[in-house]
Amino acid sequence: MEFGIFTVGDVTTDPTTGRTPTEHERIKATLAIALKAEEVGLDVFATGEHHNPPFVPSSPTTTLGYIAARTENLILSTSTTLITTNDPVKIAEDYATLQHLADGRVDLMMGRGNTGPVYPWFGKDIRQGIPLAIENYALLHKLWREDVVDWEGKFRTPLQSFTATPRPLDGVPPFVWHGSIRSPEIAEQAAYYGDGFFHNNIFWPIEHTKKMVDLYRQRYAHYGHGTAEQAIVGLGGQVFMRKNSQDAVREFRPYFDNAPVYGHGPSLEDFSQQTPLTVGSPQEVIERTLSFRDAVGDYQRQLFLMDHAGLPLKTVLEQLDILGEEVVPVLRKEFANMRPAGVPESAPVHPAVAARTKEI
Amino acid sequence: MQNEALKIVAVSAGLSQPSSTRLLADRLAAAARERLAAEQDRPVEVRVIDLRDLAVDIANHLVTGFPPRALSEAIDAVTAADGLIAVSPVFTASYSGLFKSFFDLIDNTALTGKPVLIAATGGTGRHSLVLEHAMRPLFAYLRATVVPTSVYAASEDWGSSGDEYTEGLPSRIRRAGGELAGMIAGGRAVSGASRAPGLDDEVVPFEQQLADLRLD
Numbered sequence: 389m390e391f392g393i394f395t396v397g398d399v400t401t402d403p404t405t406g407r408t409p410t411e412h413e414r415i416k417a418t419l420a421i422a423l424k425a426e427e428v429g430l431d432v433f434a435t436g437e438h439h440n441p442p443f444v445p446s447s448p449t450t451t452l453g454y455i456a457a458r459t460e461n462l463i464l465s466t467s468t469t470l471i472t473t474n475d476p477v478k479i480a481e482d483y484a485t486l487q488h489l490a491d492g493r494v495d496l497m498m499g500r501g502n503t504g505p506v507y508p509w510f511g512k513d514i515r516q517g518i519p520l521a522i523e524n525y526a527l528l529h530k531l532w533r534e535d536v537v538d539w540e541g542k543f544r545t546p547l548q549s550f551t552a553t554p555r556p557l558d559g560v561p562p563f564v565w566h567g568s569i570r571s572p573e574i575a576e577q578a579a580y581y582g583d584g585f586f587h588n589n590i591f592w593p594i595e596h597t598k599k600m601v602d603l604y605r606q607r608y609a610h611y612g613h614g615t616a617e618q619a620i621v622g623l624g625g626q627v628f629m630r631k632n633s634q635d636a637v638r639e640f641r642p643y644f645d646n647a648p649v650y651g652h653g654p655s656l657e658d659f660s661q662q663t664p665l666t667v668g669s670p671q672e673v674i675e676r677t678l679s680f681r682d683a684v685g686d687y688q689r690q691l692f693l694m695d696h697a698g699l700p701l702k703t704v705l706e707q708l709d710i711l712g713e714e715v716v717p718v719l720r721k722e723f724a725n726m727r728p729a730g731v732p733e734s735a736p737v738h739p740a741v742a743a744r745t746k747e748i
Numbered sequence: 749m750q751n752e753a754l755k756i757v758a759v760s761a762g763l764s765q766p767s768s769t770r771l772l773a774d775r776l777a778a779a780a781r782e783r784l785a786a787e788q789d790r791p792v793e794v795r796v797i798d799l800r801d802l803a804v805d806i807a808n809h810l811v812t813g814f815p816p817r818a819l820s821e822a823i824d825a826v827t828a829a830d831g832l833i834a835v836s837p838v839f840t841a842s843y844s845g846l847f848k849s850f851f852d853l854i855d856n857t858a859l860t861g862k863p864v865l866i867a868a869t870g871g872t873g874r875h876s877l878v879l880e881h882a883m884r885p886l887f888a889y890l891r892a893t894v895v896p897t898s899v900y901a902a903s904e905d906w907g908s909s910g911d912e913y914t915e916g917l918p919s920r921i922r923r924a925g926g927e928l929a930g931m932i933a934g935g936r937a938v939s940g941a942s943r944a945p946g947l948d949d950e951v952v953p954f955e956q957q958l959a960d961l962r963l964d
Contacts, residue, residue, distance in 0.1 A: 653811030
């Protein structure tokens with residue numbers, strides 16, 4: 389099973405000091421966090437993509453390319469790549485290039501984006517979100533698998549005799565996840581292609597996550613890619629840890645109370661009960677994370693959100709130390725022990741990555 | 749099917765306890781139940797939802813995007829009802845903010861075709877057109893079927909019996925309850941007729957999603 393972190397890339401004032409990092413500091417912090425992820429033995433670093441303040445990651449492959457050059461083992465991914473407003477041709481080119489630079493350590497997650505004005509800023513209509521995701525991905529899928537593409541769709545100028553370069557590394561397209569919180573159409577899309585399905589699993593109750601994953605698994609089997617248990621599932625999660633549970637709660641509370649998404653709403657205690665948020669000791673995080681399996685079955689990738697809501701870099705790096713040293717080794721072992729034979733251990737990222745993992 | 753209970757749900761946005769808004773909701777529900785019992789054989793279940801009890805849940809749902817359990821259950825009850833009674837106090841020239849926030853959290857296609865009886869309370873009869881100018885358009889937007897009689901109860905109505913020109917509150921309640929009962933019994937409910945597909949619905953096969961875009 390793969391463990392990693394995903395970042396939104398928000399520039400948020402630290403509510404305990406009133407200090408707001410500059411964009412430069414935030415971007416450099418993102419790099420430090422990715423390098424730390426590799427250092428503590430995590431498998432995946434994924435960055436979001438946004439085109440509005442207060443977020444910095446508008447150019448994911450630039451950032452991921454830099455991280456690729458500074459790491460050996462980390463899989464570079466996205467959370468998410470906007471399949472609605474990006475040109476699928478540019479996605480094909482950018483991520484195939486990244487795949488070569490990173491020797492195959494690349495996959496990506498498709499998402500629609502939910503910021504209204506971003507669509508018109510890129511010449512699109514948010515009401516067409518699902519059709520854009522379906523058509524654009526159909527083209528991207530083709531561009532990575534067929535050397536010469538003729539194409540005509542609703543949303544982009546037609547292509548005649550077009551070849552997306554570079555071709556994917558060793559002819560193997562980057563593995564794709566489809567992320568959606570609540571659209572059954574996207575679970576269906578992931579199942580149809582035999583791609584991975586990722587649920588962010590942060591803002592909603594786990595019962596809802598389970599419904600989405602169940603739908604994906606059932607349709608994955610329907611389309612003949614394998615059994616429902618063999619479908620490739622990824623989950624998000626959100627944790628804050630200290631040795632003593634009470635210390636974790638005390639330190640994290642001001643960040644929770646002022647967090648951009650759910651701040652000034654429910655209490656930390658209520659939200660922890662209603663969603664997978666876990667603030668406590670490493671042991672509590674281990675137990676909660678293992679409980680996700682009870683809801684969604686054996687899954688392949690767990691990403692944690694660690695660096696948002698204005699948490700200072702030093703704290704985030706400490707969190708990654710705890711995650712890498714005390715939590716993930718136990719989770720790896722426990723999940724592996726429970727996983728039945730025949731259920732994939734991880735996503736099929738690239739044969740080069742699989743070969744490397746065997747050597748290690 | 750024949751003996752499955754008909755469900756009437758009344759939503760009261762009254763804040764004080766006891767509340768005249770809640771009292772009006774109870775009276776309307778009783779009138780509708782009485783008429784339904786007289787006119788057909790199916791049992792009738794009445795449930796009254798006090799939004800006061802859900803006020804914090806409603807605020808949290810607005811902030812987080814998902815409903816806490818009690819609120820989720822209330823929303824399900826409203827959308828599954830055979831008939832809905834919606835009662836708000838008049839606040840600052842309209843229905844109360846809590847009332848509107850609750851209906852903001854219901855899918856905008858979930859009340860399509862649902863029989864709805866609207867009612868309001870206030871300190872003076874001068875606000876009575878709130879029902880026609882604010883509440884009726886709200887449910888028209890939601891494509892619910894609102895019964896012709898809406899009931900406004902001013903404080904003074906609780907202690908008077910009408911006169912030769914106007915009916916008193918009890919007869920207005922009876923008439924409105926009767927209209928709601930008639931609409932429920934007449935099978936006018938076509939709830940959810942044009943609802944957007946959700947997780948509990950049959951999945952749209954991907955081939956069809958592609959075909960809709962005319963891709964191969």
